[in-house]
Amino acid sequence: MKGNEAIAHAAIRCGTDGYFGYPITPQSEIIETLAALKPWETTGMVVLQAESEVASINMIYGGAGAGKRVLTSSSSPGVALMQEGISYMAGAELPGVFVNVQRGGPGLGTIQPSQSDYFQATRGGGNGDYNVIVLAPNSVQEMADFVDLAFELAFRYRNPAMILSDGVIGQMMEKVVLPPVKPRRTEEEIRKECPWASIGRTQDRTPNIITSLELKPEVMEQRNLHLQEKYRQICENEVRFEAQLCDDAEYIIVSFGSAARIGEKAVELAREAGLKVGLFRPITLWPFPSRQLAELCKGKKGVLVSEINAGQMVQDVRLAVNGALPVEHFGRLGGIVPDPEEIVKALKKTLIK
8 A cells, every 4th residue: 555545544543533634745645535434433532624734733632642552644734734733732732743744845845755855844934932742754654553653652741742744754655564453542541641732621630721821931941841852752762773784884874764765775876886885774863873983983984864855864963973084975866766777876876986
Protein backbone atom coordinates (compact mmCIF):
# COMPACT_ATOMS: atom_id res chain seq x y z
CA MET A 1 0.00 0.00 0.00
CA LYS A 2 0.99 3.65 -0.25
CA GLY A 3 2.65 5.43 2.64
CA ASN A 4 -0.37 7.70 3.00
CA GLU A 5 -2.68 4.69 3.13
CA ALA A 6 -0.47 3.09 5.79
CA ILE A 7 -0.94 6.17 7.98
CA ALA A 8 -4.72 5.80 7.76
CA HIS A 9 -4.75 2.07 8.50
CA ALA A 10 -2.33 2.49 11.41
CA ALA A 11 -4.37 5.34 12.88
CA ILE A 12 -7.45 3.14 13.10
CA ARG A 13 -5.54 0.16 14.49
CA CYS A 14 -3.73 2.10 17.23
CA GLY A 15 -6.88 3.41 18.87
CA THR A 16 -7.11 6.91 17.43
CA ASP A 17 -10.22 8.73 18.63
CA GLY A 18 -10.48 11.29 15.85
CA TYR A 19 -9.01 12.56 12.60
CA PHE A 20 -9.65 16.12 11.47
CA GLY A 21 -8.09 17.23 8.20
CA TYR A 22 -8.36 18.88 4.83
CA PRO A 23 -7.30 17.49 1.42
CA ILE A 24 -4.08 18.69 -0.19
CA THR A 25 -1.71 16.95 -2.60
CA PRO A 26 0.37 14.82 -1.98
CA GLN A 27 -1.31 13.61 1.25
CA SER A 28 -4.98 13.42 0.29
CA GLU A 29 -5.01 9.60 0.35
CA ILE A 30 -4.89 9.73 4.15
CA ILE A 31 -8.34 11.26 4.53
CA GLU A 32 -9.61 9.41 1.43
CA THR A 33 -8.57 6.05 2.90
CA LEU A 34 -10.10 6.87 6.26
CA ALA A 35 -13.36 7.83 4.56
CA ALA A 36 -13.36 4.57 2.59
CA LEU A 37 -12.64 2.43 5.67
CA LYS A 38 -15.45 4.08 7.71
CA PRO A 39 -13.90 3.49 11.16
CA TRP A 40 -16.83 5.25 12.84
CA GLU A 41 -18.79 2.06 12.12
CA THR A 42 -16.20 -0.25 13.71
CA THR A 43 -14.12 1.51 16.36
CA GLY A 44 -16.14 4.70 16.80
CA MET A 45 -13.28 6.83 15.48
CA VAL A 46 -14.43 10.22 14.23
CA VAL A 47 -13.28 11.22 10.72
CA LEU A 48 -14.12 14.76 9.66
CA GLN A 49 -13.09 16.90 6.71
CA ALA A 50 -12.87 20.39 8.13
CA GLU A 51 -13.40 23.55 6.12
CA SER A 52 -9.71 24.46 6.30
CA GLU A 53 -6.38 23.59 7.88
CA VAL A 54 -6.98 26.29 10.50
CA ALA A 55 -10.24 24.61 11.48
CA SER A 56 -8.51 21.21 11.54
CA ILE A 57 -5.81 22.24 13.99
CA ASN A 58 -8.29 23.87 16.33
CA MET A 59 -10.39 20.69 16.33
CA ILE A 60 -7.20 18.82 17.25
CA TYR A 61 -6.66 21.33 20.07
CA GLY A 62 -10.14 20.62 21.41
CA GLY A 63 -9.85 16.85 21.15
CA ALA A 64 -6.40 16.82 22.77
CA GLY A 65 -7.70 19.01 25.59
CA ALA A 66 -10.19 16.25 26.38
CA GLY A 67 -7.40 13.66 26.52
CA LYS A 68 -8.29 12.06 23.19
CA ARG A 69 -5.89 10.55 20.66
CA VAL A 70 -6.37 12.95 17.76
CA LEU A 71 -4.58 13.17 14.43
CA THR A 72 -4.37 15.53 11.49
CA SER A 73 -2.39 15.56 8.26
CA SER A 74 -1.53 18.03 5.55
CA SER A 75 1.23 19.10 3.22
CA SER A 76 3.63 22.02 3.46
CA PRO A 77 1.38 25.06 2.75
CA GLY A 78 -1.39 23.55 4.86
CA VAL A 79 0.94 22.83 7.77
CA ALA A 80 2.08 26.45 7.61
CA LEU A 81 -1.52 27.47 8.29
CA MET A 82 -1.60 25.21 11.36
CA GLN A 83 1.38 26.77 13.12
CA GLU A 84 -0.62 29.04 15.43
CA GLY A 85 -2.61 26.08 16.74
CA ILE A 86 0.49 23.91 17.17
CA SER A 87 2.14 26.69 19.19
CA TYR A 88 -1.00 26.98 21.34
CA MET A 89 -0.93 23.21 21.94
CA ALA A 90 2.73 23.28 22.92
CA GLY A 91 2.03 26.14 25.32
CA ALA A 92 -0.94 24.32 26.84
CA GLU A 93 1.02 21.03 26.92
CA LEU A 94 -1.45 19.10 24.83
CA PRO A 95 -0.56 15.87 23.00
CA GLY A 96 -1.46 15.52 19.35
CA VAL A 97 -0.03 14.01 16.17
CA PHE A 98 0.50 15.85 12.89
CA VAL A 99 1.57 14.32 9.58
CA ASN A 100 3.32 16.55 7.04
CA VAL A 101 3.76 14.94 3.62
CA GLN A 102 6.06 17.64 2.30
CA ARG A 103 5.95 19.23 -1.13
CA GLY A 104 8.13 21.90 -2.72
CA GLY A 105 7.82 25.59 -2.00
CA PRO A 106 7.95 28.39 -1.07
CA GLY A 107 4.35 29.53 -1.34
CA LEU A 108 2.06 27.13 -3.16
CA GLY A 109 5.18 25.84 -4.91
CA THR A 110 4.71 22.46 -6.52
CA ILE A 111 3.00 19.17 -5.74
CA GLN A 112 6.32 17.34 -6.17
CA PRO A 113 8.25 16.05 -3.11
CA SER A 114 10.59 18.15 -1.01
CA GLN A 115 12.24 18.26 2.41
CA SER A 116 12.17 22.03 2.72
CA ASP A 117 10.03 22.11 5.89
CA TYR A 118 12.91 20.92 8.08
CA PHE A 119 13.45 24.33 9.68
CA GLN A 120 9.74 24.81 10.29
CA ALA A 121 9.39 21.39 11.94
CA THR A 122 12.54 21.40 14.06
CA ARG A 123 12.45 25.05 15.17
CA GLY A 124 8.89 24.99 16.45
CA GLY A 125 7.30 26.68 13.45
CA GLY A 126 5.13 29.14 15.34
CA ASN A 127 5.68 31.80 17.98
CA GLY A 128 7.41 31.22 21.29
CA ASP A 129 10.15 29.02 22.73
CA TYR A 130 8.88 25.51 22.08
CA ASN A 131 9.73 22.31 20.25
CA VAL A 132 7.75 19.60 18.52
CA ILE A 133 8.92 15.98 18.54
CA VAL A 134 9.72 15.17 14.90
CA LEU A 135 9.93 11.64 13.44
CA ALA A 136 11.20 11.18 9.87
CA PRO A 137 10.13 7.88 8.24
CA ASN A 138 12.00 6.53 5.23
CA SER A 139 9.64 3.68 4.31
CA VAL A 140 5.98 2.78 4.15
CA GLN A 141 6.59 0.45 7.09
CA GLU A 142 7.85 3.33 9.20
CA MET A 143 4.87 5.45 8.16
CA ALA A 144 2.70 2.77 9.78
CA ASP A 145 4.96 2.21 12.79
CA PHE A 146 5.44 5.88 13.63
CA VAL A 147 1.74 6.64 14.16
CA ASP A 148 1.56 4.74 17.44
CA LEU A 149 5.08 5.85 18.39
CA ALA A 150 4.14 9.49 17.82
CA PHE A 151 1.07 9.13 20.03
CA GLU A 152 3.13 7.38 22.70
CA LEU A 153 5.70 10.18 22.78
CA ALA A 154 3.07 12.91 22.58
CA PHE A 155 1.21 11.60 25.62
CA ARG A 156 4.35 10.68 27.56
CA TYR A 157 5.57 14.26 27.39
CA ARG A 158 2.28 16.11 26.83
CA ASN A 159 3.71 17.64 23.67
CA PRO A 160 2.80 17.79 19.98
CA ALA A 161 4.54 15.21 17.79
CA MET A 162 5.02 15.37 14.03
CA ILE A 163 5.61 12.69 11.41
CA LEU A 164 7.64 14.57 8.80
CA SER A 165 7.30 12.63 5.58
CA ASP A 166 7.44 13.79 1.96
CA GLY A 167 5.75 13.15 -1.35
CA VAL A 168 8.07 10.25 -2.17
CA ILE A 169 7.26 8.23 0.95
CA GLY A 170 3.61 9.26 0.92
CA GLN A 171 3.02 8.08 -2.64
CA MET A 172 5.37 5.09 -2.92
CA MET A 173 3.95 1.57 -2.55
CA GLU A 174 5.59 -1.17 -0.47
CA LYS A 175 4.64 -4.20 1.54
CA VAL A 176 3.79 -3.30 5.12
CA VAL A 177 3.01 -5.16 8.32
CA LEU A 178 0.26 -3.20 10.03
CA PRO A 179 0.39 -2.77 13.82
CA PRO A 180 -1.80 -4.94 16.05
CA VAL A 181 -5.25 -3.62 16.83
CA LYS A 182 -5.39 -1.53 19.98
CA PRO A 183 -8.85 -0.60 21.27
CA ARG A 184 -9.72 3.02 21.91
CA ARG A 185 -9.43 3.99 25.56
CA THR A 186 -12.56 4.19 27.66
CA GLU A 187 -13.58 7.43 29.33
CA GLU A 188 -12.49 5.96 32.66
CA GLU A 189 -9.06 5.10 31.25
CA ILE A 190 -8.70 8.63 29.87
CA ARG A 191 -9.64 10.07 33.26
CA LYS A 192 -6.92 8.00 34.95
CA GLU A 193 -4.22 8.48 32.31
CA CYS A 194 -4.90 12.17 31.68
CA PRO A 195 -5.77 13.82 35.00
CA TRP A 196 -5.06 17.18 33.34
CA ALA A 197 -7.78 16.71 30.69
CA SER A 198 -10.86 18.89 30.54
CA ILE A 199 -13.62 16.29 30.32
CA GLY A 200 -16.53 18.19 31.84
CA ARG A 201 -16.88 16.04 34.96
CA THR A 202 -14.87 17.28 37.92
CA GLN A 203 -16.23 14.79 40.51
CA ASP A 204 -13.51 14.71 43.20
CA ARG A 205 -11.10 17.16 41.55
CA THR A 206 -10.88 20.85 40.86
CA PRO A 207 -11.70 22.00 37.31
CA ASN A 208 -8.97 21.67 34.68
CA ILE A 209 -8.32 24.77 32.60
CA ILE A 210 -6.63 24.28 29.22
CA THR A 211 -4.83 27.43 28.12
CA SER A 212 -1.49 28.78 26.96
CA LEU A 213 -2.26 32.26 28.29
CA GLU A 214 -0.62 33.69 31.42
CA LEU A 215 -0.47 37.44 32.05
CA LYS A 216 1.81 37.38 35.10
CA PRO A 217 5.38 37.48 33.75
CA GLU A 218 6.91 35.72 36.74
CA VAL A 219 4.42 32.85 36.36
CA MET A 220 4.92 32.73 32.60
CA GLU A 221 8.67 32.52 33.08
CA GLN A 222 8.25 29.52 35.37
CA ARG A 223 5.98 27.89 32.81
CA ASN A 224 8.62 28.40 30.13
CA LEU A 225 11.35 27.04 32.39
CA HIS A 226 9.19 23.98 32.97
CA LEU A 227 8.84 23.50 29.21
CA GLN A 228 12.59 23.86 28.69
CA GLU A 229 13.26 21.22 31.32
CA LYS A 230 10.81 18.90 29.59
CA TYR A 231 12.59 19.47 26.28
CA ARG A 232 15.91 18.60 27.93
CA GLN A 233 14.41 15.32 29.10
CA ILE A 234 13.18 14.56 25.59
CA CYS A 235 16.64 15.27 24.18
CA GLU A 236 18.17 12.96 26.76
CA ASN A 237 15.77 10.06 26.32
CA GLU A 238 14.21 10.05 22.86
CA VAL A 239 16.98 10.42 20.27
CA ARG A 240 16.68 7.88 17.46
CA PHE A 241 19.02 7.29 14.53
CA GLU A 242 20.41 4.62 12.23
CA ALA A 243 24.02 4.12 11.09
CA GLN A 244 25.03 1.91 8.16
CA LEU A 245 28.59 0.86 7.26
CA CYS A 246 30.07 3.65 9.37
CA ASP A 247 32.67 1.72 11.39
CA ASP A 248 35.31 1.61 8.65
CA ALA A 249 34.03 4.60 6.69
CA GLU A 250 36.24 7.56 5.90
CA TYR A 251 33.31 9.68 4.69
CA ILE A 252 29.75 9.87 6.01
CA ILE A 253 26.58 10.73 4.09
CA VAL A 254 23.92 12.20 6.39
CA SER A 255 20.33 12.10 5.11
CA PHE A 256 16.79 11.70 6.41
CA GLY A 257 13.52 10.40 5.02
CA SER A 258 13.40 9.56 1.33
CA ALA A 259 16.83 11.13 0.79
CA ALA A 260 18.26 8.46 3.10
CA ARG A 261 16.81 5.75 0.86
CA ILE A 262 18.70 7.31 -2.04
CA GLY A 263 21.74 7.69 0.21
CA GLU A 264 21.79 3.94 0.84
CA LYS A 265 22.25 3.32 -2.88
CA ALA A 266 24.85 6.09 -3.08
CA VAL A 267 26.86 4.36 -0.34
CA GLU A 268 26.63 1.10 -2.27
CA LEU A 269 27.87 2.74 -5.47
CA ALA A 270 30.67 4.53 -3.63
CA ARG A 271 31.90 1.31 -2.05
CA GLU A 272 31.82 -0.43 -5.41
CA ALA A 273 34.14 2.34 -6.59
CA GLY A 274 36.52 1.67 -3.69
CA LEU A 275 35.41 4.57 -1.48
CA LYS A 276 34.83 3.89 2.21
CA VAL A 277 31.51 5.64 2.76
CA GLY A 278 28.81 5.15 5.41
CA LEU A 279 25.31 6.49 6.01
CA PHE A 280 23.97 8.22 9.12
CA ARG A 281 20.18 8.65 9.21
CA PRO A 282 18.55 10.78 11.91
CA ILE A 283 15.14 9.29 12.70
CA THR A 284 14.26 11.97 15.22
CA LEU A 285 14.94 15.32 13.57
CA TRP A 286 14.05 16.88 16.90
CA PRO A 287 15.63 15.92 19.14
CA PHE A 288 18.53 15.76 16.68
CA PRO A 289 21.17 13.07 17.39
CA SER A 290 23.96 15.64 17.72
CA ARG A 291 26.05 13.84 20.33
CA GLN A 292 25.81 10.51 18.55
CA LEU A 293 26.78 12.02 15.19
CA ALA A 294 29.73 13.87 16.70
CA GLU A 295 31.00 10.66 18.27
CA LEU A 296 30.57 8.70 15.05
CA CYS A 297 32.46 11.33 13.03
CA LYS A 298 35.62 11.13 15.13
CA GLY A 299 38.49 10.16 12.86
CA LYS A 300 36.46 10.59 9.66
CA LYS A 301 37.62 12.77 6.76
CA GLY A 302 34.37 14.52 5.86
CA VAL A 303 30.57 14.60 5.84
CA LEU A 304 28.20 15.16 2.93
CA VAL A 305 24.65 16.13 3.91
CA SER A 306 22.23 15.13 1.16
CA GLU A 307 18.69 16.50 1.48
CA ILE A 308 15.96 17.63 -0.89
CA ASN A 309 16.23 21.32 -0.09
CA ALA A 310 18.67 24.22 -0.29
CA GLY A 311 20.50 23.27 2.91
CA GLN A 312 18.67 23.00 6.22
CA MET A 313 19.65 19.91 8.21
CA VAL A 314 23.24 20.65 7.21
CA GLN A 315 23.21 23.43 9.81
CA ASP A 316 22.45 20.96 12.60
CA VAL A 317 25.16 18.64 11.30
CA ARG A 318 27.71 21.47 11.35
CA LEU A 319 26.68 22.39 14.88
CA ALA A 320 27.03 18.75 15.93
CA VAL A 321 30.57 18.21 14.62
CA ASN A 322 31.62 21.72 15.68
CA GLY A 323 34.28 22.21 13.02
CA ALA A 324 36.02 18.89 13.67
CA LEU A 325 35.83 17.93 9.98
CA PRO A 326 34.56 19.37 6.69
CA VAL A 327 30.78 19.31 6.16
CA GLU A 328 29.39 19.89 2.66
CA HIS A 329 25.84 19.97 1.32
CA PHE A 330 24.17 18.54 -1.77
CA GLY A 331 20.51 19.05 -2.59
CA ARG A 332 17.99 19.38 -5.39
CA LEU A 333 15.15 21.89 -5.46
CA GLY A 334 11.80 22.48 -7.13
CA GLY A 335 10.52 18.96 -6.50
CA ILE A 336 13.44 17.23 -8.22
CA VAL A 337 14.67 14.14 -6.37
CA PRO A 338 18.43 13.47 -6.65
CA ASP A 339 19.73 10.17 -7.93
CA PRO A 340 22.48 8.16 -6.21
CA GLU A 341 25.05 8.88 -8.92
CA GLU A 342 24.64 12.61 -8.32
CA ILE A 343 25.36 12.15 -4.63
CA VAL A 344 28.52 10.14 -5.28
CA LYS A 345 29.64 12.78 -7.79
CA ALA A 346 29.03 15.54 -5.23
CA LEU A 347 30.97 13.57 -2.62
CA LYS A 348 33.97 13.29 -4.93
CA LYS A 349 33.76 16.93 -6.01
CA THR A 350 33.43 18.53 -2.57
CA LEU A 351 35.32 16.21 -0.22
CA ILE A 352 37.47 13.68 -2.11
CA LYS A 353 39.72 15.97 -4.10
